[in-house]
Amino acid sequence: MPEAITLSVNGSEVSVPTGSMVSAAISAVGDTAFRTSVQGEPRGPLCGMGICFECRVCIDGVRHVRACQRLCQPGMQVITHD
Amino acid sequence: MSSAPSHQSTGADVLIVGAGIVGAACAAEFTRAGLSTVIVDKGPVSTGATAAGMGQIVVMDDNEAEFALTNYSQQLWNELADELPATVDWDDCGSIWIAADDEEMQEVERKHRFYSERGIETEILDAAALEKLEPNLRRGFCGGLRVSGDSVIYSPCAAGWFIEQACQRGAKLRLGQKAIELRGHGALLENGDFLQADITVNAAGSWATELMPELPIRPRKGHLVITDRYPGFIRHQLVELGYLKSAHSVTTDSVAFNVQPRKTGQLLIGSSRQYDDETRDIDPDILKRMIDRALEYLPGLAGLSAIRTWTGFRAATPDSQPLIGPSMDDEHLFVASGHEGLGITTSLGTARLLVDQVLGRESAIPREPYLPSRFRQGGADA
């Protein structure tokens, strides 16, 4: 298994260690906010364990995926603030 | 009665049992007419069908009585639209009745004629027009009827607003207090209090028969599913033409395609109808049928995230028209219940008709089709 995985976050390529969650990849490109709330506030991960849904992003075209519980895969397309 | 009831030294003019949308609309209307009002509910405001249902404001054409009441009520809602607080989420997205085949397309034409004759503007859509308006519908439908005058609201907040208005005009609200006995001059509560009033209104929805077992109301269970936010997935309320068959059938369990866009961007998926299941539990077989039906119309719904499922009970009568008027035995005891799936729409018309009757005013539409006395033994529709 390769040691690092390359995927795309908002169009930028990023490399993370194998076994990282998508949330780590988003942090790696420097984004602290993952989504925008109903009233327009920026939001980032809170619970880290799939409960709070604040880390929701669009992965490979599927919306509302929790980034903290999804393992990075090579070539994944991640869009935040979807 | 030709004049407003006189005040008693104790007690109110009107006691309304049930703070759902019908009771709330009645409270707002009674207080507007200057009558002192008390509203009582065993729970918080609007926890029955008002909370469970779809919040649609629609005109229906299945028969003259249904048309008259829904049309009248819709006009009243439209007049109110600008005043409603933002939390009511008023959305005049309109509805589209979808025709799956030529037979249903003929039904579309019939509806169009019916509405046109009565001054309601509707638009016949061919397959191409339907596809353009609603690209997420599967291909192959013949077309549909677009009713632009239909709207969607968030009903619990509308009921809350009516109650607020009524209270601003002096109404008293007693929540978390269950009425256990109704008489014309008041109600006995579970805690022993007796609330006195010149007239009492039973607006307890599918619980109306707990207080008046003689009422021909049966609870009719429905299932709903709501998704996460997918704004723009559909733009109108979408409903199949078989919906009315389902709504008016008296015996069988049925499902009918009905999906609604909420202002939040969430999709509300219905509809199902069952008698004789009075548990709140989700029935997996009915849910499956309902969703399968929805997927036949909107295949893209399959992969969307469903956040919640729930059930609710509509108050259904044998002829599918509500009960609005004096009870059969006591001229001081009124009924405003039995609205089946149209309670949100017809709440406003109901309130007007009821207050008209209490005050002896003329009504904008005929009252006879909704009088409780129509079910009197030996009566015309008993």
Place this chain on the structure above:
Amino acid sequence: MIDRREFDVLIIGAGPAGLAAACCAAEAGRRVGVVDDNPTAGGQIWRGEQGKPTQPAAVMWFERLRKAKLEFLPGTRIVGHPTNGVLLADDDQKLLELKYNKLILATGARERFLPFPGWTLPGVTGAGGLQASVKSGMSIAGRRVVVAGSGPLLLAVAAYLRRAGAIVPLIAEQSPRGRVAKFAAGLLAHPAKLTEAARLKWELRGVKYLTDCWPAAAGGDDDTVKSVTLHRRGRTWQEPCDFLACGFGLVPNIELPMLLGCEIEQGKVRVDDGQRTTVNNVYAVGEVTGIGGLAHALIEGQIAGLAAAGEKDAALHFLLFPRRSARRFAQKLEHAFRLRDELRQLPAADTIVCRCEDVRFDQLTQHRSWRSAKLHTRCGMGPCQGRVCGAATEFLFGWGMDSVRPPLYPVRVEHLAEATVTPESSSDVD
């Protein structure tokens, strides 16, 4: 398409309690399945340990797991319970129908988040939440982290973050000094915990541990937190930070037990000495029966694993004394770190309480019940299904939650349609 599996013993949760149960049941020869919603086993406390365990207990149990014959279903969430002996699960690809004779609920706990001004800023996370993020691959090296809230978890988190390269200037513990001191003294009765505490104390040298201290507000620019205002004994001051890792204790994940009809007592699943719930053939173990930490979880997991596998009571005797000791520790924990009344004053009128629907504190104060608040403000109607705001409103207003309905987690619409039970899979309860 529905994937059907059958087990003698089905365990929900692959944290320490679930793994201990799984190993014991599998070693006793039963057909065992373990379900967890994370991609790897370990739950929260052993997150990231599966590949390369570092904690001693984890090393042992993961080795036992590796040798045990069982089926592990990662990335799988339980969404429904259509009938006795059957659970429905979702793994994002498909729906699974899981039949069992015995069920062990090891669903663990989540952090309690309390709202205060600025708590929704990116960078304000749970304490366990930030640890989980770092374990999931996020870099924290050189970042300044203030750890706040309540409970011994704060110490473990601070130590972990430091090892990962973070700068941790202080830990803010809301509990009063006297209670924490008494708790520390009480560790004499739990030697293993005493050793752990001493180790943590050493690892955290240089980090201020401030009791009677809590966050009054978080501040920052538009996109991220930059500082936290702390309150302690009448004094407030600002502490700069890149992250505020803040959690006010743990809340058992009782949603699945509730769906199954298990009796709940004070937010915990009620169990007898054999870990049996009030529902036939259903056991509960670990944090879900009371926040008690690792030893409590491992002991209860073993008891239930052996019992569910049909082992005679004699085999369980050696666990009864440690169980009693673990439950005593859990009680001391609950008492020492219970939340103080001042925390109810933290939210300002415009502080968001329900993050999914952006419902403010002042919108909620007019309501007398969770049901009423939910209906009229939409609080709890978002995808978290009230897990975050429900714990907060329970503390702020004393509201109990609604009953629980499926789906327990958001699920694909089409899976709701697949969720019917075929006639032959309806099993009787024995």
